[in-house]
Amino acid sequence: MSYIPSTSRYQDMLYRRCGKSGLKLPAISLGLWHNFGHVNDFENSRKILHTAFDAGITHFDLANNYGPPPGSAEENFGKILKQDFSAYRDELVISSKAGYYMWEGPYGEWGSKKYLVSSLDQSLKRMQLDYVDIFYHHRPDPDTPLEETMSALDLIVRQGKALYVGISNYKPQEAKQAFQILKDLGTPCLIHQPKYSMFERWVEDGLLDLLGKEGVGCIPFSPLAQGLLTDKYLKGIPKDSRVATSGVFLNENHLTEERLTAVAKLNALAQKRGQKLAHMALSWILKDDRITSVLIGASKPEQVLDSIKALENINFSDEELKEINAILA
Numbered sequence: 091m092s093y094i095p096s097t098s099r100y101q102d103m104l105y106r107r108c109g110k111s112g113l114k115l116p117a118i119s120l121g122l123w124h125n126f127g128h129v130n131d132f133e134n135s136r137k138i139l140h141t142a143f144d145a146g147i148t149h150f151d152l153a154n155n156y157g158p159p160p161g162s163a164e165e166n167f168g169k170i171l172k173q174d175f176s177a178y179r180d181e182l183v184i185s186s187k188a189g190y191y192m193w194e195g196p197y198g199e200w201g202s203k204k205y206l207v208s209s210l211d212q213s214l215k216r217m218q219l220d221y222v223d224i225f226y227h228h229r230p231d232p233d234t235p236l237e238e239t240m241s242a243l244d245l246i247v248r249q250g251k252a253l254y255v256g257i258s259n260y261k262p263q264e265a266k267q268a269f270q271i272l273k274d275l276g277t278p279c280l281i282h283q284p285k286y287s288m289f290e291r292w293v294e295d296g297l298l299d300l301l302g303k304e305g306v307g308c309i310p311f312s313p314l315a316q317g318l319l320t321d322k323y324l325k326g327i328p329k330d331s332r333v334a335t336s337g338v339f340l341n342e343n344h345l346t347e348e349r350l351t352a353v354a355k356l357n358a359l360a361q362k363r364g365q366k367l368a369h370m371a372l373s374w375i376l377k378d379d380r381i382t383s384v385l386i387g388a389s390k391p392e393q394v395l396d397s398i399k400a401l402e403n404i405n406f407s408d409e410e411l412k413e414i415n416a417i418l419a
């Protein structure tokens with residue numbers, strides 16, 4: 091079946107400027123970490139992408155190792171791009187990353203120039219692309235000089251293989267140094283991708299202030315804590331949930347009594363706001379204008395449509411914020 095994008099796709103999405111750059115991103119972006127590998131149903135993956143683009147989601151986030159098996163999310167994304175989105179490449183912001191283990195030997199992970207340049211070449215082949223819009227260093231490397239890693243990012247931009255660069259999982263002090271090196275090289279850092287949700291608030295301890303001051307964008311990943319910050323686990327473990335189907339990064343051990351009690355209280359508060367918990371969890375992040383976009387995942391097209399409803403109310407009263415802090419304390 092051929093795909094024709096909705097003509098009203100830009101009607102309802104909110105687009106936010108990424109730091110002080112010229113690039114705008116949709117307030118909700120879609121990541122392909124789960125549900126796009128060779129182990130997944132290709133037609134479902136395809137429908138998720140159609141639904142997202144139809145709703146104004148122009149940004150899709152990948153990495154070399156997404157699958158499983160590693161690389162297969164990029165391969166499947168490449169097929170879907172070619173099949174359905176080839177006329178729309180200029181309406182899309184596609185990102186990839188390298189940093190985690192990808193291949194055997196000393197050049198298959200971390201932050202050397204050797205690894206980053208070859209990894210991006212492999213990603214471009216898998217996605218059948220000439221360039222990505224954003225290329226990230228996926229995690230800091232304690233052993234490679236930061237100057238080498240950042241100069242690899244600069245090189246990649248100069249080679250035309252990426253338009254912008256970003257970093258992910260860097261703590262404030264490392265991020266600050268990376269920003270300075272990139273600025274000196276003439277390739278300013280576009281964006282930082284940290285883990286941030288109601289359950290993981292480390293970015294509030296210095297990182298967001300730094301990003302605001304430096305004019306670097308912020309795209310938090312796992313804003314729903316991989317699905318914990320929804321109402322889905324309140325009555326047990328659904329068969330089609332990440333806990334039941336994947337179990338690698340999210341499993342029953344994460345569903346502690348303490349956590350589920352907090353989820354139940356947050357769920358009640360969300361209902362008082364006229365939202366579902368998933369909506370409130372996303373809007374709570376988007377209330378801060380230093381956040382460019384929240385990077386969600388979805389196992390079904392309907393979840394994309396559901397999560398977008400977060401944009402209907404991203405304002406919180408002081409009372410609500412206090413109540414949320416008390417629940418999370």
Ligand SMILES: NC(=O)c1ccc[n+]([C@@H]2O[C@H](COP(=O)([O-])OP(=O)(O)OC[C@H]3O[C@@H](n4cnc5c(N)ncnc54)[C@H](OP(=O)(O)O)[C@@H]3O)[C@@H](O)[C@H]2O)c1
Binds near residue numbers: 258
């Ligand atoms: N930079 C990094 O190191 C890093 C690390 C991790 C992720 N990421 C990026 O962040 C993206 C998102 O991560 P994530 O998948 O963990 O994000 P998430 O949004 O916290 O969790 C997504 C999962 O929650 C469930 N869900 C989503 N919307 C829902 C809704 N409206 N109602 C109920 N359940 C819903 C689905 O799981 P089920 O239906 O299967 O339960 C979905 O797969 C990744 O794809 C990747 O691009 C980056």
